[in-house]
Each structure stands twice: as C-alpha cells, then as structure tokens.
Amino acid sequence: MSKKTPIATPRMKKSLYEDELRRLQAELVTMQEWVRESGARIVVIFEGRDAAGKGSAIKRVTEYLNPRIARVVALPIPTERERGQWYFQRYIKNLPTAGEIVLMDRSWYNRAGVEKVMGYCTPDEYRRFLHQAPLFERMLVEDGILLIKYWFSVSDTEQEARFRSRQQDPMRRWKLSETDVLSITKWVDYSKAKDEMFVHTDIAEAPWWVVESEDKRAARLNMINHFLSLVPYEHMEPPVVHIPHRPPASDYERPPRELNRPVPDHAARITELAAAKSVGKAKGKGKA
Numbered sequence: 001m002s003k004k005t006p007i008a009t010p011r012m013k014k015s016l017y018e019d020e021l022r023r024l025q026a027e028l029v030t031m032q033e034w035v036r037e038s039g040a041r042i043v044v045i046f047e048g049r050d051a052a053g054k055g056s057a058i059k060r061v062t063e064y065l066n067p068r069i070a071r072v073v074a075l076p077i078p079t080e081r082e083r084g085q086w087y088f089q090r091y092i093k094n095l096p097t098a099g100e101i102v103l104m105d106r107s108w109y110n111r112a113g114v115e116k117v118m119g120y121c122t123p124d125e126y127r128r129f130l131h132q133a134p135l136f137e138r139m140l141v142e143d144g145i146l147l148i149k150y151w152f153s154v155s156d157t158e159q160e161a162r163f164r165s166r167q168q169d170p171m172r173r174w175k176l177s178e179t180d181v182l183s184i185t186k187w188v189d190y191s192k193a194k195d196e197m198f199v200h201t202d203i204a205e206a207p208w209w210v211v212e213s214e215d216k217r218a219a220r221l222n223m224i225n226h227f228l229s230l231v232p233y234e235h236m237e238p239p240v241v242h243i244p245h246r247p248p249a250s251d252y253e254r255p256p257r258e259l260n261r262p263v264p265d266h267a268a269r270i271t272e273l274a275a276a277k278s279v280g281k282a283k284g285k286g287k288a
Contacts, residue, residue, distance in 0.1 A: 017217040024224045025064050032065050032101070034233035039098035041145045044227065045107045048152030049190060050180040051162040053213040057152070057220045058103050061227070065101075074105035087111060087129060088136055095145070108133065112197040114179065117189045130200040137206045147206040148230055150223060151194070152213045156187055 035042065044061075046054040062070050073094045082090045088108055096102045111129040115121040121129075140147050154162075163184070166176040183190060202208045209226065213219035 011215050012217040012221075014217070017221065020221055021060060021224075024221065024228065025060070027228050028061060028224065029064055030235055031228060031231055031233040032069055033236045033238055034231075035101055036066075036069055036099045037236055038233075040231075041096040041098060042101040042231065043096060043140070043145055043147045044101070044103045045109065045147070045149040046103065046105055046152065047107065047109050047113070047150065048211075048213070049154055049159055050183045051159050051166070051175075052152035052154040053211075053216045053219050054105060054150075054152050055175075056216060057150075057211075057223050058105055060220050061103060061224060069099065070101040070103065072103050072105055073107075087125070088132070095140070108136075109197065109201075112201070113190065113193055116193045117186055118179070118182070130197070133201050134203045137201070137203065141205040146231065148227065149206055149208050150211050151198075151208050152211045152219065154213050156184075158214050160184060 034040070046058055048054055058072055062072060075090065075094070078090060091104075091108050094102065094104075108129075111121055111126065112133070116126050137147055163176060163181065166172045198208055211219050211223045
C-alpha cells in the first residue's frame with residue numbers, strides 16, 4: 001500500500017486565517033445560544049492520526065464558548081473496573097444532556113484504531129465493536145442527538161515533521177508519547193484499520209467527514225464552517241443584562257492594604273528590565 005502523497009497547495013496566510021477564524025468563532029457563540037435555548041444535544045467526534053490537528057481544532061472551537069455548555073471529553077485509559085464493563089458504557093455517561101455540546105478528543109473509535117493496531121483488544125472484541133458501533137450510534141441519533149464524526153487526515157511526511165517539531169519544543173514535548181512514535185512504523189497498519197472502520201461505521205445516520213489537515217489553519221476553518229452548516233441553529237439574541245449604578249459605600253471602610261499579602265509585581269520587574277536593556281542598546285549604538 002502506497003503512502004499518502006501530500007497535496008501541494010500553498011499554506012493559508014495568517015492574517016486571512018485569523019479574520020475568518022474570528023468570524024466563525026462569533027458564529028459558534030451564536031450557535032451555542034441556540035443550543036442552550038432549544039435544548040439540543042450535540043456530540044462531535046474528533047478522530048485521526050496522531051499529530052493530525054484534532055486538539056488544536058477543538059481548542060479553536062471552544063475558545064469563546066461557555067464551558068458549561070460546550071465541554072471536551074478526553075478520556076484516559078480505562079480503569080480495571082471499566083475494563084469489565086460493556087465497552088460503550090464509560091462513554092455513555094459523558095454524553096450531553098439538553099442544551100449541551102460534547103466534543104470528544106478521541107472516542108469509542110479507539111477500539112477500531114489504536115487498540116486494534118497495538119493489540120490492546122482481542123479479535124473478538126474488535127469484531128464485536130464493528131458490529132455494535134453502528135447500532136449504538138443509530139440509537140443515539142434516533143433519540144435526538146446530533147452526532148457528527150470528523151476524521152483528520154495528514155500525510156506521513158507532515159506527521160513526522162510535526163513529531164520532530166514537538167520533540168524540539170519544550171512547551172509541546174508532553175504531547176509526544178512512545179505510542180505516538182510507533183504510528184510511524186505502523187503507518188500501513190493504521191491505514192488498514194481506518195479503511196476497515198470506515199467500511200463498517202460510515203453510516204447514513206452518522207457519516208464520517210474527512211478533514212484534510214496538511215495545512216492546520218485551513219483544516220480548522222474547514223471543520224468549523226462545516227460543523228456550523230450541519231447544526232440547524234437560528235440567530236438568538238442573548239438576554240439583555242442591565243448593569244446597575246454602584247451605590248455609595250457609606251457604611252464600609254476598606255482595611256489597610258498593608259494587611260494583605262500581595263503577589264510580587266513580576267510584570268513591573270520585567271518591564272523595568274526591558275526598559276534598561278533598551279536604554280543600554282541605544283547607548284551602544286550612540287557610541288558606535
């Protein structure tokens with residue numbers, strides 16, 4: 001099986017991306033108000049290869065949303081007790097109630113991907129999952145849940161480049177695990193598992209939508225725009241909150257500030273250091 005060839009398209013300009021992202025995020029806030037008022041229940045599944053951009057897309061979706069309405073579910077490995085349950089059981093308790101959006105950073109499809117490839121489940125458990133997943137999802141949709149499934153697709157070369165970037169970045173090194181790195185050597189195994197998963201679970205009630213994520217900026221915009229197009233929301237004005245005038249504090253006297261334990265003013269310190277450094281550079285140029 002040949003590896004995926006990257007699509008040779010220019011990267012999206014940052015300024016254009018930021019303007020459109022801001023517009024789409026404003027629409028997400030409008031959609032959120034409709035979800036709250038209408039009592040809608042929405043589940044959005046984010047799947048795909050490691051480093052395909054799922055987490056960063058979720059971050060942009062939720063950036064301005066109310067965490068009480070839009071919550072992210074990223075479950076750890078199952079506990080001993082959860083291993084003895086029906087496979088879907090621990091996911092069921094994380095489903096949304098009326099007026100909620102749940103974004104799943106990986107989902108029950110772990111069984112069809114990493115568990116299958118890494119041998120974390122038995123062949124019988126895997127076959128049972130492929131049979132039960134469409135039944136389970138049809139039940140969710142039949143009960144009124146809007147279930148949306150996204151697969152983030154990335155090439156082998158771009159994935160490896162992102163892994164190496166994480167390895168060099170102390171702020172993102174935690175995102176790189178031994179299991180992630182194994183996805184390089186097991187690229188074809190993951191491809192086969194994904195293809196088989198699509199055959200069994202790409203159903204009319206909850207189809208798979210593929211997000212090309214070679215360009216992360218374009219992928220985020222495409223995903224958010226598409227997500228909004230699938231939600232039948234209406235523009236709803238949030239309730240107007242009137243801010244009252246503050247009454248005079250005639251019977252209150254604030255205790256002396258000296259009694260408090262203030263946090264050291266680190267911001268003022270680095271501002272002074274930066275100013276001193278700037279002055280030093282200016283003097284150096286003057287001497288030159």
